[in-house]
Amino acid sequence: MKAESIMIVGVGGQGTLLASRIIGNALIxxxxxxxxxxxxxxxxxxxxxxxxxKYGEKVNSPIIEKxxxxxxxxxxxxxxxRWLPYLKENGTLIMNxxxxxxxxxxxxxxxxxxxxxxxxxxxxxNVIALDALALARxxxxxxxxxxxxxxxxxxTMKIGKEVWIEALxxxxxxxxxxxxxxxxxxxxxxx
Amino acid sequence: xxxxxxxxEAVARGxxxxxxxxxxxxxxxPSTEITESIIAYEGIYAEWAPNEKVALEVASGAAIAGAxxxxxxxxxxxNVAADPLFTMSYIGSxxxxxxxxxxxxxxxxxxxxxxSRHYARASKTxxxxxxxxxxxxxxxxxxxEISEEYDTPVLVRLxxxxxxxxxxxxxxxxxxxxxxxxxxNPAKNVMMPAMGRARHAIVEERMEKLKLLSDxxxxxxxxxxxxxxxxxTSGIAYQYSKEVFPDASYLKIGMCYPxxxxxxxxxxxxVNRIIVIEELDPxxxxxxxxxxxxxxxxxxxxxxxxxxxxxxxxxLLGLKKGTYSLNDEIIPIRPPVMCAGCPHRGLFYAVKKLxxxxxxxxxxxxxxxxxxxxxxxxxxxxxxxxxAAHGFNKARGNEFSKKVIGVMxxxxxxxxxxxxxxxxxxxxGISTVLVLDNSITGMTGHxxxxxxxxxxxxxxxxxxxxxxxxxxxxxERVRKIDPFDVDNTIKVLKEETKADEPSLIIxxxxxxxxxxxxxxxxxxxxxxxxxxxxxxxxxxxxxxxxIDGKIIIDETQCVGCGLCLNVCKFGAMRMEGGN
Numbered sequence: 153m154k155a156e157s158i159m160i161v162g163v164g165g166q167g168t169l170l171a172s173r174i175i176g177n178a179l180i181x182x183x184x185x186x187x188x189x190x191x192x193x194x195x196x197x198x199x200x201x202x203x204x205x206k207y208g209e210k211v212n213s214p215i216i217e218k219x220x221x222x223x224x225x226x227x228x229x230x231x232x233x234r235w236l237p238y239l240k241e242n243g244t245l246i247m248n249x250x251x252x253x254x255x256x257x258x259x260x261x262x263x264x265x266x267x268x269x270x271x272x273x274x275x276x277x278n279v280i281a282l283d284a285l286a287l288a289r290x291x292x293x294x295x296x297x298x299x300x301x302x303x304x305x306x307x308t309m310k311i312g313k314e315v316w317i318e319a320l321x322x323x324x325x326x327x328x329x330x331x332x333x334x335x336x337x338x339x340x341x342x343x
Numbered sequence: 344x345x346x347x348x349x350x351x352e353a354v355a356r357g358x359x360x361x362x363x364x365x366x367x368x369x370x371x372x373p374s375t376e377i378t379e380s381i382i383a384y385e386g387i388y389a390e391w392a393p394n395e396k397v398a399l400e401v402a403s404g405a406a407i408a409g410a411x412x413x414x415x416x417x418x419x420x421x422n423v424a425a426d427p428l429f430t431m432s433y434i435g436s437x438x439x440x441x442x443x444x445x446x447x448x449x450x451x452x453x454x455x456x457x458x459s460r461h462y463a464r465a466s467k468t469x470x471x472x473x474x475x476x477x478x479x480x481x482x483x484x485x486x487x488e489i490s491e492e493y494d495t496p497v498l499v500r501l502x503x504x505x506x507x508x509x510x511x512x513x514x515x516x517x518x519x520x521x522x523x524x525x526x527x528n529p530a531k532n533v534m535m536p537a538m539g540r541a542r543h544a545i546v547e548e549r550m551e552k553l554k555l556l557s558d559x560x561x562x563x564x565x566x567x568x569x570x571x572x573x574x575x576t577s578g579i580a581y582q583y584s585k586e587v588f589p590d591a592s593y594l595k596i597g598m599c600y601p602x603x604x605x606x607x608x609x610x611x612x613x614v615n616r617i618i619v620i621e622e623l624d625p626x627x628x629x630x631x632x633x634x635x636x637x638x639x640x641x642x643x644x645x646x647x648x649x650x651x652x653x654x655x656x657x658x659l660l661g662l663k664k665g666t667y668s669l670n671d672e673i674i675p676i677r678p679p680v681m682c683a684g685c686p687h688r689g690l691f692y693a694v695k696k697l698x699x700x701x702x703x704x705x706x707x708x709x710x711x712x713x714x715x716x717x718x719x720x721x722x723x724x725x726x727x728x729x730x731a732a733h734g735f736n737k738a739r740g741n742e743f744s745k746k747v748i749g750v751m752x753x754x755x756x757x758x759x760x761x762x763x764x765x766x767x768x769x770x771x772g773i774s775t776v777l778v779l780d781n782s783i784t785g786m787t788g789h790x791x792x793x794x795x796x797x798x799x800x801x802x803x804x805x806x807x808x809x810x811x812x813x814x815x816x817x818x819e820r821v822r823k824i825d826p827f828d829v830d831n832t833i834k835v836l837k838e839e840t841k842a843d844e845p846s847l848i849i850x851x852x853x854x855x856x857x858x859x860x861x862x863x864x865x866x867x868x869x870x871x872x873x874x875x876x877x878x879x880x881x882x883x884x885x886x887x888x889x890i891d892g893k894i895i896i897d898e899t900q901c902v903g904c905g906l907c908l909n910v911c912k913f914g915a916m917r918m919e920g921g922n
Contacts, residue, residue, distance in 0.1 A: 164679065176509060180347050187475070188509040190349070191451065192372055192788065197710065198885055199679035212585040214475075214508035217653040219666045234674050237666035252897070253888045254677035259715045259880070260889060262675035271669050285899065294899055 155208035157216045158305075161235040162227025163252045164191075164201045167298035170323065171225065172203040174302055178319035179207040182311055187214035200231055200254075223308070225301050227284075228252050229268045236272065245276055246304050248284040248297060280304060280343065287338045296335035299324075303339020313340065348512045350505040353476035354443050355380035356512065357483025358413045361439070362520025364388060365405035367398040369758065370787040371417030372452035373506040374445035378415050379790070382800055386517070391790055391799045394725070394758040395420035399427045399442060403496075406431075406440035407532055409523035411487050415443040418459045419724065423759070425462065428496065430534050432466045433542040435494035438523050439487035445501040448622045449649035452503075452786070454705060454722065456647065458623040463498050463600035467546050469553055470498040470600040471562060474581040476510040482597065484515075485562070491523075493549055493556070500599065502622065504579040504649070550601060558605040562597035565610050573614025575607065575627055575638070579650075580620045586652040587660065602630045611636050618659065622650050681710045683886040684855025684862060684902035686781050689826035691718040692882055692910065693833045694748065699840065702735065704728030704751035704760075707785040707854075715883045726751070726759030732774040733767050741773050745840050749776040753794040754784035757807060761816075767845045768817035775839045775846040778809055779826075782853040789856070813847045820846040827852060829909050855902050862903040864920040868894045872915035879907045879916065 158175060162168045172188050179186045184207040191201045204216045216238060224239050226232030226247040239245055249269065256262035265271075273279050282304065288296040299320070306316045317333065324332050348356065354377045358366065366389040368378040381389045392398035395416040405412035416424060421444045431440065444462070447453040463470035471486055473479040479501065486497040530538050557563060569590045576584045577596035584593070594610040596602065607630075611617055619628040619640035628640040643658045644650070656662035681688055691711040694701060695718055703709060703719035704727060712719035721731050732749030751760050756778045767774050784790040791797035796806030813821045820842055824835050832850075839846035853860050866886075873894055879887050886900035887907060894915075908916045 163677065165682070173509075176347050180345075180511070185511060186347055186509070188347075189504060190507045190509070192375070192507055197679040197707065197786070198677075198682060200677040211510070213579075213582040213652050214504060214510065215583070215651055217586075217651060217664075219664045230674065230677070233669055233672065234677075237668055239667050241665075241667075250899075252900070253885070253890075254675050255680050255714065255883065255885065256675045256678075258885065258888050259883070261714070262673070265672055265674065268669075268672075271672060275667050275669065 153208050155206050155211045157221045158205040158223045158225065159216050159221035159235065159238055160203045160205070160225045160227070161231045162201055163231065164198045166227045167295060168201055168203050168227060171298040171302055172205050174299070174319050174323045175205050177322045178311060178315050179205070181315050181318060184208060185211050187211040189214040200234060202235060223305060225305055227297060227301065230254065230264065232272060233265065233268050236276070239276065242277065244278040244280065244308060245272065246280045246301060247272070248301060249281055250283070250285050250297070282342050284339065287342060288335055291335035291338055292331040296332055299332045299335040300339035303336040304343050306336070307340045307343030344514045345511050346514055347509050348476045349376055349507060349509050350473070350476050350479040350501055351376035351507070352380045353479035353512050354415070354483050354499065354501070355384070356514065357480040358441070359384040359387060360480070360515045360517050361411055361484045361487040362518035363411035363413050363439070363487065364520070365402060365410045365412040366390070366414070367392045367401035368415040369393070369395045369398050369420055370784055370790045371420045372787055373447055373503040374415045374417045374420070374443060374501070375787045375790065376506070377443055378799070389799055391792060393793055395424040396426060399424040402440060402442070403427055403431050406436045406438045407434065407525070408438070409525045410438040411520055412438060413441050413443070417453065418444060418446045418457050419453065419455065420444070421459055421462055423725070428462065428468070429466045431496045432468050433534055433539055433546055434532055436490045436496060437525070439490035440496045441483065441486040441490055441499060442496060443483070443499045443501060445503070445506045446623070447503050449503065454724065456623065458626060459498070459500055460599055460626045461624070467550055468496050468498060469493070469598065470500050471597060472500045472578045472599045473505060473597070474578050475505065476508070476512045478597070479505060480512050489556070493553055495549060495553070500578070502579055554601045554604065557598045557601050557603040560603070560606060563603045563606050564595045564597065565606065566593040566595065567613060568592045570614045571616070573610055573617045574620055575610065575617060575631065576620040577627065578622070580622055583650055583652045583655055584620050587655045596627060599627065602627065604634060607631055607634060607636070620644065620650070620655065678713055679710060680713065680883065680885050681707060682855060683884055683900045684904035686826050686852035686854065687711060687779055688882055688884060689829055689852070689906050690777070690779060690832060690850050691716045693826070693829055693836060694718050695881070696833060697836055699836070700735065700747040702728055702731035702747065702749045704755050706752040706755055708750060708752060708779050715881055725755050726763055728755070729760050729763030729774070729776045730766060732776060733763065733770070733772045736772045736774050741843065744773050747774065748836070748840065749774055750779055752785065753778060753780040753782065754790070754792040756809065757793045761812070764813060764816050764818065764847065773843055773845055775842070775848065777848045777850050780809065780849055780851045783857060785854050789854070809849050818845055818847050820844060821849070822846070823849045823851060825852055826850050827904070827906050827909060855904060862905070864903040864918045865898045865901045866896050866903065866905070866907055866916050867919050868896060869915045869917060872913050874913050874915070876912065878910050878912065882907060882910065
């Protein structure tokens with residue numbers, strides 16, 4: 153099997169790192185060779201962040217190239233637009249409808265583009281858009297946006313639900329686990 | 344057993360499996376998680392040292408005393424640790440001495456893009472370069488063996504993409520390592536001119552032996568496939584190359600210093616042309632050219648920035664990809680920002696009001712340089728926040744110096760701020776310098792340090808008292824302020840910069856991301872009271888936006904720190920839910 157690629161994009165602090173680790177644990181349980189690349193340090197501080205997950209029989213580069221992502225998980229609207237060139241032709245974009253203003257928009261030197269979702273839909277066939285923040289809050293915490301989105305993604309993949317639940321258990325501390333399982337289920341059902 | 348590990352975690356595992364018992368490091372992206380991961384293993388003493396020089400000296404002493412010892416740092420940290428490195432090359436090891444150094448091509452989180460491989464050549468030591476997590480673990484273990492067999496410090500070079508990528512690692516058992524005997528041996532361990540001269544000759548002999556080791560092919564591997572193109576590469580560039588040239592022949596370099604002359608020549612005889620693919624400097628390429636080989640590489644590949652498979656495809660094969668795009672849609676950039684609730688925001692707001700020149704330093708507060716605060720004039724390296732201010736003082740005189748302040752964080756202060764303080768007092772400067780004490784090493788992801796009074800494992804320990812230290816050094820003006828008390832911050836800054844003697848201001852408020860910091864609630868704007876004076880917008884808080892003519896607080900971002908309440912003159916901000 154050729155290596156498959158999942159790209160997770162968002163804003164530093166949104167929990168993209170944890171998301172990639174949950175996905176990594178699920179893929180490893182499936183017996184794949186897995187490589188992931190993360191962002192730490194200064195770039196993490198509220199900046200545009202991207203993490204890569206690649207899996208298959210054998211993975212070389214941990215980095216996803218342009219037009220390389222089979223699946224893109226966008227935690228924020230503007231970031232889905234920014235990283236769109238990395239989505240493979242006929243790849244699937246899962247986007248959270250949350251908007252977080254970057255500093256140039258806050259200071260008034262730039263404008264947050266209008267109607268991103270519609271514009272993306274006119275270019276890309278496979279788009280799943282949802283308000284993951286609302287679902288996460290319903291599950292008990294706004295912080296579970298990442299797990300809601302993993303739930304949505306899991307419903308599009310051929311990996312059993314139990315594998316995902318087990319990966320959550322391996323990655324998330326016990327005391328937050330029930331809340332996150334709920335968030336996962338809500339995402340899974342939202343698909 | 345197999346495990347998905349960061350390159351950094353894999354290095355830590357290698358240190359553990361090699362039986363090392365002493366680790367001393369200073370945090371620095373992208374190297375930090377190496378030492379953080381080590382504390383999880385039993386049987387290893389690990390510490391955060393105040394800086395990399397101290398760390399490498401501790402590891403050096405431990406190695407001379409017979410232990411396998413280890414130190415990890417980022418590329419610029421090796422500049423700080425270069426002094427012990429160069430002389431430890433003469434002393435050698437005893438117990439193995441291994442140093443992990445993580446470069447940052449692309450400067451994700453650094454002030455320069457230096458190529459650490461030059462250090463291996465300059466210090467006449469050995470450097471290994473893994474290309475994934477499995478190699479990161481294996482090479483670290485090998486590094487200890489080479490260090491002991493050849494009596495030399497060994498460097499393991501990582502880069503951001505190796506350090507911060509996860510891949511599968513086969514775990515092994517820990518070696519039960521017996522401490523090597525310690526023997527009094529001044530000819531080897533006391534480096535004075537007479538001993539040093541003798542040791543230098545031994546170092547040169549050692550390098551000849553190490554070249555033979557490099558040629559043996561345990562670390563450098565020839566993969567013959569299609570011989571029309573031969574690629575010489577190392578580290579993460581090997582992985583990118585394999586994506587673009589899956590059928591080419593490879594000389595994969597694992598030991599990048601000393602390089603394997605004979606293997607390179609043998610490889611050259613088997614392939615029609617050679618392309619050297621390496622990030623940053625043409626280190627391998629120039630070596631190949633010195634062997635008389637006509638290799639390609641930097642004639643088409645850049646010296647700056649990170650490589651990628653796309654970049655190699657474009658520069659070497661002329662490939663261009665069709666991609667999705669939103670045509671002419673302008674997508675605003677999203678630079679990193681100081682977090683909502685960051686204590687530094689209050690200080691920089693005050694500093695901007697006073698229009699002070701700020702010589703800055705390395706840490707979260709470096710982000711004060713970005714709009715809308717635009718508060719830093721310089722940022723050079725760790726420690727220069729204070730010393731550059733003294734330079735301004737001596738260049739332009741005392742009156743000018745009253746418009747200049749130097750700033751650095753608490754961790755940076757113990758790293759290399761103390762000597763700067765001494766320099767200011769000793770040389771009769773009048774600079775006002777500030778320690779921004781947020782009770783943690785922030786930017787690298789919350790490491791304890793000598794100022795916050797906790798060890799790497801979170802155990803309470805003696806705390807450096809910055810105030811007493813400053814008095815002991817000779818400062819007579821030392822103040823403590825809370826940066827969220829904006830009026831007082833402005834007042835104290837005015838008083839201290841005006842003084843004809845040096846001042847130290849300790850600016851204290853803990854990082855908002857610390858678990859111990861519990862702000863409550865969220866700020867709401869009363870639009871009837873808001874006069875749109877825009878003072879709150881000058882804070883550069885990511886939670887405050889001006890949208891459609893209204894000041895809006897993003898409740899998902901606001902932590903309820905209350906700083907904006909302190910700058911709003913019209914009482915239009917109020918806290919809801921708590922406080």
